[in-house]
Amino acid sequence: MEPRRARGLILRLRGLGESDLLVDMFTRELGRVTALAKGGKRSRKRFFGLFLLGHYLDMQLAPPQKGSDLWRLETASLLASHLGLRQDFRRFLAAAPVWELLLRATAAQDPNPLGLDLALTTLARLERAADPPELASGLMIYLARLLVEMGYGLSLGACLICGKPGGQGESMRLSLAGGLVCQACLREINQGGDESCCDARAGLVKGLEAAQSLELAALQRLKFAAGLHRQGLAFLAEFWRKVAGRDLPSLDLAQSLLSNIL
Numbered sequence: 001m002e003p004r005r006a007r008g009l010i011l012r013l014r015g016l017g018e019s020d021l022l023v024d025m026f027t028r029e030l031g032r033v034t035a036l037a038k039g040g041k042r043s044r045k046r047f048f049g050l051f052l053l054g055h056y057l058d059m060q061l062a063p064p065q066k067g068s069d070l071w072r073l074e075t076a077s078l079l080a081s082h083l084g085l086r087q088d089f090r091r092f093l094a095a096a097p098v099w100e101l102l103l104r105a106t107a108a109q110d111p112n113p114l115g116l117d118l119a120l121t122t123l124a125r126l127e128r129a130a131d132p133p134e135l136a137s138g139l140m141i142y143l144a145r146l147l148v149e150m151g152y153g154l155s156l157g158a159c160l161i162c163g164k165p166g167g168q169g170e171s172m173r174l175s176l177a178g179g180l181v182c183q184a185c186l187r188e189i190n191q192g193g194d195e196s197c198c199d200a201r202a203g204l205v206k207g208l209e210a211a212q213s214l215e216l217a218a219l220q221r222l223k224f225a226a227g228l229h230r231q232g233l234a235f236l237a238e239f240w241r242k243v244a245g246r247d248l249p250s251l252d253l254a255q256s257l258l259s260n261i262l
């Protein structure tokens, strides 16, 4: 079979033997794939400087052999390096969940071009971020919007159980069930305790609604007000752990770093 062109974001790099590399990528054309880069670990000529987390590459990939799902990377060139992430460790740590979620929470070979565009615009924002609130806003918007692009969007207009609209004077809660829940429904689903939710502060709900619905270009200007970052990040990180059904160590680390420096 002929090689295919694919443009993809590097999600993970693993050495194989003395000189080869396994490269996990989220590509526009093929979704998430793993490719073998022969000589990728030490080739000075063919792949020099290309294999770093967060790099966006233009590639030729040879399809897997029968019975395998490993592509072979034939040529590659750099489309975007997101270099600014490497100039400040806080930016890099805030960006790591971007590739971690694409690696751990997407199905293999299931293309999602909007999800990829969201990841690329988020990395472009984080690599220029000047302060912790901007890092937190960029990451929160990514976390909220990727839920939509993957079909897990939060229900934010009304109680997701009884449908009572928000903003009617009654205080709603943000629940890990997937969005707003009113107090009456909360008492029913959550008789034991109060483990799974937080106050649905108006600014937070509004910001999350915007993050879930605006055009990607407009998301660049969206910010969460100071005082909403910690709570919003905590909720989104917890919801993502539930959606992914597994540990998300980079997200844990980004959340704890940002909570400490905000």
Ligand SMILES: [Zn+2]
Pocket: 159, 160, 161, 162, 163, 164, 181, 182, 183, 184, 185, 186
């Ligand atoms: Zn309700």
